[in-house]
Amino acid sequence: MLINGFLLLGAALFSLGVYGLLVRRNAVLILLSVELMVAAVNINFVALDRFLGDDLAGGQVFALFSIAVAAAEVGIGLAIILLVFRNRQSANVDELDLMRL
């Protein structure tokens, strides 16, 4: 298997995630794009781990950690979105301009 196939797939998914992050207005969909970027990075971790043949499996262990941290991030992020929605009746990030003068 070519290592570049995995790396290019990871780069493409990461770029798609960046596109979604820039384009979306709904806060839940922005978190969804972040999750896509995390998945892309995990592909790179595991592919490079197998490529290097690391005895300590550093790439795989790091991918596990990043999955756990992504789960925590989604939990906190959705809690914040829920709170904002309860106060503003909207999950649209363009409408969150409380700090604008």
Add this chain to the structure above:
Amino acid sequence: MTVGDFFTTTENWVFLLIALPMLFAGYKVVTTNNVVHAVLALVGALAGSAALFVLLGAEFVAWTVVLISIGAVIVLFLFGIMITRAPIGLEVDLSHPRSARISAAVASGGLFVLLGSAMLAEFGDEVIPEAADATRTDALGLLLFQRYVVPFEVVSVVLLAALIGGIVIARRDPSPDEPAGTRL
């Protein structure tokens, strides 16, 4: 390696068979106008990444993705969607207008060209060694609890903090006119 060489190996065919639907699913995640469809497309992309991990011989990571990302995180997303918008279906204001979309596409396309050209220049034709020695789950477990035990414990503290923080942030404050503890 020529294009013909690439298509002689079965593994490369399997890779393409997984990678192309993943790209399509990722595209749907960021472009669809239906929130629930976006989440379901993310399920497709995550399942594809789990299949790639199996292909690479990283079985434990693959099943962790299935259990945690697909099983738990996606359900959490669906909860978030159900709570934050009552009418499920086609919506028009999910994305920025067309002009902003074009500049975002240029920016992310440029990022992809930058990353892709760097990777092509660095790795060229190098191949991943045969996955005859797939990482065994018991070996990975021993590594996690010996070599990586400190970061493992730190991650569990992070998860506990996120659990408590999520509850504290999202719960309703009791209003002054009703006694505490009567509402969730």
